[in-house]
Amino acid sequence: MHEAFMEHIDSLAELLDRLVTTPPIVAYPPPMSMPTRGVYLFSEADVHLYVGRSNRLRKRMCDHARASSPATKSAFAFQLAREATGKKTASYKREGSRKDLMKDPAFVAEFVKAKQRIARMDLRYVEVTDPVRQTLFEVYAACVLRTPYNSFDNH
DSSP states (O other): OOHHHHHHHHHHHHHHHHHHHSOOEESSSOOTTOOSSEEEEEEETTEEEEEEEESSHHHHHHHHHOTTOOTTTOHHHHHHHHHHHTOOOOOSSSTTSHHHHTTOHHHHHHHHHHHHHHHHSEEEEEEOOOHHHHHHHHHHHHHHHTOTTOOOOOO
């Protein structure tokens, strides 16, 4: 394996240890002192649910949990609402699309509940500024922690 790639790979286990051993905070509102770039983990109790990454970490936390955040900015909440309503299959046709689901009052109610749930979740994060390492670490953490709401499937 190429040494440039190995440098990134060699750092992932230590980053994961830092991420999971960091004392959790309540996800929303996020602290002003968050680093700008990093990888974050949403959990409930000791169950890790979702790993994400961002170059605007604090804003991204707000996007996940703010009541006014639209479905296009709250992907995790949208997944939780899909699960709660049984409408799990993504669609790029009009029927079943994100826009279509957001017209369904039952789905919208679950979407609102999901954002409220995320706001109460445990949040952990680590600063990761290098974009390649950030990407690799998101995938590594999701795989190792077996987070059920991470999907790296192409659409």
